[in-house]
Amino acid sequence: MKEEQSTDAKVAVLEASPQHTTIQERPNTKHNALSILHIVASIVLLFLNYFLAQYDKFVLSYFQAEVIESLSLTSTQYGILSGYAVGIVYAIFALPVAFVADYTNARVWVLTVAAVWWSLCVLFQGLSHNFWQILLARIGMGIGQAPVEALGISLISDLVSPEWLFVTESFFYVGVYVGEAISGQIATAFDKTGTPWNDALKAIGIVGIVVAVVTRILLREPRRRQLLSKDIAGLGANPETFGSKLRQAKTQLAASVRYIVSMKSFWILTLSSGARQFSGNVFGWYMPSYLSSLYPNETELLSRYGIIVGAVGSATVLLGGAICSAVPRRPTMALYLTGIGGMISAAFVICMVFSLKLADGNEKAGVRILYGVMSAAYLTAELWLGAFASLLALLLPTRTKTFCLAIYTSTIILIYSSAPQMIGLGLKHYEPGTQAYIEKTRDILAILIPIGYWVAGIGFLLAIPKVNQDIRSARAAQDGEDRTSQPRVSTLRKGAFLAFVVLLGSLTIAFFAVSLTVGQT
Numbered sequence: 380m381k382e383e384q385s386t387d388a389k390v391a392v393l394e395a396s397p398q399h400t401t402i403q404e405r406p407n408t409k410h411n412a413l414s415i416l417h418i419v420a421s422i423v424l425l426f427l428n429y430f431l432a433q434y435d436k437f438v439l440s441y442f443q444a445e446v447i448e449s450l451s452l453t454s455t456q457y458g459i460l461s462g463y464a465v466g467i468v469y470a471i472f473a474l475p476v477a478f479v480a481d482y483t484n485a486r487v488w489v490l491t492v493a494a495v496w497w498s499l500c501v502l503f504q505g506l507s508h509n510f511w512q513i514l515l516a517r518i519g520m521g522i523g524q525a526p527v528e529a530l531g532i533s534l535i536s537d538l539v540s541p542e543w544l545f546v547t548e549s550f551f552y553v554g555v556y557v558g559e560a561i562s563g564q565i566a567t568a569f570d571k572t573g574t575p576w577n578d579a580l581k582a583i584g585i586v587g588i589v590v591a592v593v594t595r596i597l598l599r600e601p602r603r604r605q606l607l608s609k610d611i612a613g614l615g616a617n618p619e620t621f622g623s624k625l626r627q628a629k630t631q632l633a634a635s636v637r638y639i640v641s642m643k644s645f646w647i648l649t650l651s652s653g654a655r656q657f658s659g660n661v662f663g664w665y666m667p668s669y670l671s672s673l674y675p676n677e678t679e680l681l682s683r684y685g686i687i688v689g690a691v692g693s694a695t696v697l698l699g700g701a702i703c704s705a706v707p708r709r710p711t712m713a714l715y716l717t718g719i720g721g722m723i724s725a726a727f728v729i730c731m732v733f734s735l736k737l738a739d740g741n742e743k744a745g746v747r748i749l750y751g752v753m754s755a756a757y758l759t760a761e762l763w764l765g766a767f768a769s770l771l772a773l774l775l776p777t778r779t780k781t782f783c784l785a786i787y788t789s790t791i792i793l794i795y796s797s798a799p800q801m802i803g804l805g806l807k808h809y810e811p812g813t814q815a816y817i818e819k820t821r822d823i824l825a826i827l828i829p830i831g832y833w834v835a836g837i838g839f840l841l842a843i844p845k846v847n848q849d850i851r852s853a854r855a856a857q858d859g860e861d862r863t864s865q866p867r868v869s870t871l872r873k874g875a876f877l878a879f880v881v882l883l884g885s886l887t888i889a890f891f892a893v894s895l896t897v898g899q900t
Contacts, residue, residue, distance in 0.1 A: 417597075418538050421534075421597070421598050421599070422535060422538065422539075422551065424590070424593065424594045424598050425490075425530075425531045425535060425551060425594075425598075426551050426553065426554050427554075427590050428490060428494055428527055428531065428590060428594060429527055429528065429531050429552075429554035429555075430553075430557050430558050431494075431498070431554075431558075431583065431586070431587045432524045432527045432528075432554075432558075433554050433555050433557075433558030433559070434558035434562060434583060435497065435520060435524070435583060435587070436465065436520075436524070436558075438565070438579055439461065439576075440461065440562070440663060440664045440665070441566035441667050441668075441681060442569075442576035442579075443457065443667075443668040444811065444812065445575075445576045446460075446576060447811055449576065450508070450509055450513060451509070451510075452510055453807070454803050454806040454807055454809070455803040455806075455807050455897050457799075457803060458799040458800050458801075458802060458803020458804065458806075459799075459800065459895065460513065460514060465518070465520060465521035465796070466521070466792045466793060466795070466796025467521075467796070467891060468518050469521040469522075469796075470525075470788075470789035470793045471789070472521070472522045472526075473525035473526055473529060473789045474782070474785050474786065474789055476525055476526040476785070477529045477530070477781045477782045477784065478628075478631075478635075478779075478781075478782045478785070481631070481778065481779050481780070481781045481782045482627075482628055485600065486530050487594070487595065487598045488595070489526060490526070490527065490530045490594065490598075491591050491592075491594055491595040493524070493525070493526055493527060493530075494523070494527070494588075494594065495523075495587075495588055495591045495592075496519070496523035497519070497520045497523025497524045497527075497587065498523075498583075498584045498586075498588045498591060499584065499588070500516050500517070500519035500520035500523060500584075501516075501520055501583055501584035502580065502581055502584030502585065503516040504516040504520070504577070505577035505578065505579070505580035505581035506577070506581070507577070528784075528788050529781050529782075529784035529785040529787075529788050532548060532551070532768045532772055532780075532784055533772070533780045533781040533784060534598075534601060535547050535548055535772075536604065536769075536772035537603055537604045538601045541773075542704060544606075544769045544772065544773070545699075545700040545701075545704040545713075545765065545766055545769045546697070546704050546765075547700075548700065548765040548766075548772065549700025549764070549765025549766065549769075550700070550765070551765065551768075552696050552764040552765045553693045555692070555764065556688050556691075556696065556761070557689050557693060559663065559685060559688040559689065559692070560685040560686060560688045560689025560692075561685065561689070562685065564682055564685050564686075565579050566667075566685075567678075567679065567681045567685075570681075603777050603778060603780075606772065631778075631779060632782075634779070635782050635783055637868055638775075638776050638783070640868050640872060640876045641868045641872070642849055643848045643852075644774070644846040644848070645787070646876075646879075647838055647842040647845060648771070648787075648838075648846070649787050649790050649791060650794075650838060651718075651835045651837075651838030651839045651842060652767065652791050652835065653791040654794070654838065655717070655763075655835035655836075655839075656791050656792075656794070656795040657794055657795040657827075657831045658721075658827065658828040658829075658830075658832050658835070659831075660795040660796070660798040660799065661798045661802065661827050661828055662728070664798070664799050664802075665799075665802060665820060665823070665824060666731070666824060667681060667684060669732075669817065669821065669824060670684065670731075672816075672817045672820075673735055673745075674735070674742050674745065674746055674749075677742060677746055680746065683750060684753070687754055687757065688757065691754050691757040691761075695757055695760075695761040695762055696761050696762065696763075696765050697765070698762060699713070699716050699761070699763055699764075699765060699766045700765040700766055700769070702716065702762070702766075703716070703766040703769065710770050710773055710846075710850065711770070711846050711847060713763065713767050713769065714767075714770070714840065714842060714843050715840070715843075716762040717762070717763035717766070717835070717836070717839045718836035718839035718840040719836065719840075720759045720760055720761075720762050720763065721759075721760050721763070721832040721833075721839075722833055722836040723759045723760075724755075724756045724759040724760030724832060725829035725832040725833060726829075727752045727753070727759065728756050728760075728825075728828050728829060728832070729829060730748070730752040731753050731756060732821055733825065734748045734749040760832070770846070771784060771787060773850075774846070774849055774850070774853065790883070793883055793884075794883075797886075797890055800890055800891070801827075802823055804893075804897060805819065806819060806820065806823075807897060
């Protein structure tokens with residue numbers, strides 16, 4: 380009977396059936412309003428968790444000089460802290476944690492435990508007195524933060540209906556820009572008051588624990604929503620019919636990997652995103668300290684830098700989501716925004732790096748140029764995160780979406796975490812704060828960031844036909860009777876996939892070992 384239908388199937392606007400994007404009946408307005416309010420609160424909590432993860436990850440970049448001096452670090456050691464120290468464990472632990480979250484259907488519990496753990500590790504970073512202590516604390520933080528992005532994207536895609544997906548995922552990614560913005564404000568305030576850098580980490584660790592507890596109290600596990608992708612064999616509505624728990628887990632794992640390997644677009648999207656995030660990691664970790672060195676007399680520079688990141692970045696990522704929502708029949712619009720926007724932004728980034736030269740050495744004129752081109756850089760480059768995540772959520776299988784997203788995030792993390800390592804090695808023979816160090820950093824930023832933007836942009840544009848193939852395949856499976864068949868994967872494709880995994884793992888281990896060895900000399 381209609382009266383006995385689940386309430387989440389009746390919620391107007393935000394809740395809809397998997398096959399429809401609007402609902403005509405609104406039998407219980409008061410209950411619908413409460414349900415929508417709960418969904419909004421849930422998304423805000425997911426945003427806060429992701430914001431805290433981003434803040435924790437990048438806050439050290441605003442205190443680079445103080446951290447290096449306080450803990451007697453070398454440039455290579457700082458590169459380890461900002462690169463593979465978090466990246467490797469983040470990538471490794473994201474996979475099993477996300478798999479457990481999908482298999483047990485306990486994504487909220489997994490997120491809560493992870494948030495408490497990483498917050499404690501952030502607190503311990505604030506208590507560190509040497510390189511090895513803070514390294515171990517950051518490794519622990521990386522373990523806790525490993526599943527947060529995949530869990531957030533997955534949960535939001537099941538909380539809202541398709542027509543709201545691009546906007547809500549974009550709101551989730553506002554956490555990236557707010558995290559950087561608040562870091563800038565805190566760095567400025569601490570510099571003015573002479574407060575130690577580690578106090579910021581202690582405070583945010585305590586806040587993170589509180590947010591984790593509130594998340595567990597208010598957030599509820601949403602029902603799985605089928606979007607574009609078909610179900611995969613062995614992962615139907617009643618997985619218990621497929622034998623023992625171990626057999627179920629093996630079936631789910633094998634089917635998920637097979638699905639990912641069989642997709643036409645997944646790997647070019649992942650590699651392109653890795654290149655794009657590589658540039659973003661270079662920007663996030665080294666641009667603030669470089670600009671501070673370039674404009675030593677501008678005491679408000681980091682504060683205004685943070686305001687631009689927070690305001691322009693947040694508005695732009697939401698704009699990207701709104702544009703994609705306005706053309707729901709063209710989900711590949713996200714790739715046009717990402718590819719073309721990044722390539723245009725590369726020119727503005729170069730102007731940022733050479734802003735003082737463009738002003739003929741005049742700091743006052745230079746910062747005006749800097750703020751203008753920086754706003755333009757963010758306005759063109761940052762349309763993509765929420766829109767791109769929404770596209771991935773649409774393409775991935777319903778039941779194992781979190782795990783498949785973790786495969787994506789783990790891969791790009793191993794790619795972009797190499798950026799600080801490379802820069803740390805490149806700056807090894809330069810004394811931090813010297814003119815030679817500043818000039819070398821300038822050259823690195825002016826080369827690596829634009830190259831990453833252009834490589835990513837070309838890759839995203841080349842991926843569009845392959846994404847359309849995957850979308851047509853998914854829709855055909857939905858319209859037909861065979862909605863749980865396993866995709867066929869050629870031996871060549873399997874071999875290429877395995878070779879890529881071995882190559883990426885080998886390069887990561889070798890690079891990290893070299894960085895650790897060089898960092899001690």
